[in-house]
Amino acid sequence: MSVTEPLTDTETGELDYDAIFEILGDHIIDRESHVHTEAAVVRPDEVQSTLRILREDAGFDHLSCVVSQEYRDRFESVYYLKTYDDPTQEFGVVVPTSRDEPKSQTATGVYETAGWHEREAYDLVGIEYEGHPDLRRILLPESWMGHPLGLDYDQDRPQIVEYREHENPLEGHVEEGETMFINIGPHHPATHGVLHLRVVLDGEQVADLDPDLGYLHRCEEQCCQSGTYRHQIMPYPDRWDYASAGILNEWAYARTAENLADLDVPEYAQILRTMSAELCRICSHMLALGTFCLDIYGDFTAIFMYAMRDRERVQNILEELTGQRMMFNYFRLGGVVWDIPEPRQEFFDLVWDFLDELPAAIDEYHDLITTNEVFQTRTVNTGILEPDVAKQYGCTGPVARASGIDYDLRRDDPYGYYEELDWEVITEDGCDNYSRLLVRMQEVEESAKIIEQCIELLEEWPEDEREIQSNVPRTLKPDPDTETYRAVEGAKGELGIYIRSDGTDKPARFKIRSPCYHNLSVLPEIAEGEYVADMIASLGSLDIILGEVDR
């Protein structure tokens, strides 16, 4: 970290790429320019040494995204790095490998989060990572044939999927009477969807845990790659993090595509975007709160019902604005689709009513949850996630902020209207399940503050300046081989999108960097050694949405 300073240009405060290329020295075989950053091209057997230099000498402690793709003449893995202190400092490492022998060195020794990324790359694209400790398929079934995001994949070929009987925990798994194997999921009320956890218990403690994903892998990246930039992609983001956080996801796509095609967004539309996105954040955090308490108390109690009640209120507001309760499809490239519905005052009153009653509702939650002794016993000092571990696994969002990592893209890599508004980034130092809930509850209050300021601005906005959409060409065809990776602060953390264009009106590669995927990958670290009941609490506090984990 200490070396971060010299790499920054003292006058502009921007990253000095030449200095980075200098310390990498002979490791580089070429330089590449992506829209958002510079990138170094390195040989496939020098991945670890390059990344280690970047991590230790240049201060890049956050492996934000790993993109893998197949070209006609080569395979390629791209590692996008950032720093947790200042996410606008970005750098890329491009690793091409030959088509005949797609083998590349793993990055797992340097960044733990590369483990799951590279498994996904192996699964979907077919690059093999040498030295990877556990290179298996992660999203598709083990018996799958072919790599579906490769160029020559034939989708019509039949596939056979195994169904192994759930192993009997009492047969063959009792090793000298010590441990017991147990399946949790994929159909289980506490896994928040279709997640399967393979757990080995020693008494009541978790000895080993292996999340098994892919029960909701519905080919989101392929769907986006077959849609046109202008209209056909925008409906899909709504369905990634479907806990009514749709607008936050839409913003991730909008930001990336606008960066790629160099589009502007009018100020008025930015305010509308900011307001609707924060409404979605409240909705999503309310669900996290409700289902977390469902996990802790084990039944459909008052808290769950109250959280649902408050979600209904937000959904009503969003329905007024967008016409939909969940799948909003509200953003367009260069703006939003509709202005606030007429009569405007009625809509504002609806929001004001909600905001006026929110503090009382939050107090009620604190009465019911955070001050409850039973709840505290279950959550305080359980599921400890140390900041170093969180950074290694690329955790972001409330999960990272509850471990004291002050990282929020809304402030650190500003977009929309956030810079102009007065709000705080919430952090807690507890690192436990309790802190993660506290962060979410306080973020709801911060979101309310943001919405309040947006509404005040919207009420005052002159009628003839309500511009909701900038001029955007009917068909977007970004220049061939432009690559960009942009991220926004989704409900669960850093939601990033990588797009490579090939000169047509559809992306050649569309990669989603899902915050839930990273937050879930840290679960074995949190849960091993803890009681199995605390593991359930930890899973609830990570607040994963399987639609975004599996994509």
Add this chain to the structure above:
Amino acid sequence: MSGDITPQPSADEDVQRATTDARMGGGTDDRFNSPLRQALGTSPFILTKFDRFMNWVRGSSMFMLQFGIACCSLEMMHTYAVKHDLDRFGAGVPRASPRQADVIIIPGTIVSKFAPRMKRVYDQMPEPKFVVNMGSCSISGGPFQEGYNVVKGAEEVIPVDIHVPGCPPRPEALVYGVAKLQDQVRAGESSPVVVKPYELEKFGDLERDELVDRLAERIDEDDLVMRYNWADSP
């Protein structure tokens, strides 16, 4: 048996009172004389066919399986929770175990890895059991139909009684779908026969071809598998 049953004319009330007194002893509280009893007249007996009675009971008390898959499960939760409260219609007790459930709502996209598990969960439910398809994904694959990993609707795996379209359907739509299912069950109607091309079968029973040969090393003869012939999917 709903609210439109009007009490019998008061001329019968004396007879009813006499009947109640004779059965339960004199001076019984009026509250025991329920509107239902009044509707049925003086006789405390109902004549009906046992099957019809059972169908009425089945339709009036449905236990749903707590089964969340994707986006639609959020709207399903809202259907169970405050405001929409499916329990008002005698169908809102989510059970966590398939062995206690009568109805399974399929709220989301079925992918290749999940279909065998869903089939097994369905098999574990006791007869008679009913299936409500919620949303476009479980009807046809919905927006993800072109996906390499997406099963083109739940009907490829299990038989379905009611389809509720939408992406996702509103809670009101799901309530309507469940109410329609209840009507169907009360009337004793059976669901249409459907084609289920994908079944769980033993690997050894599969017809040998190139794919089976390639997998033979790693899959046991006795292991259950589901074979997807994507080219034949609708």
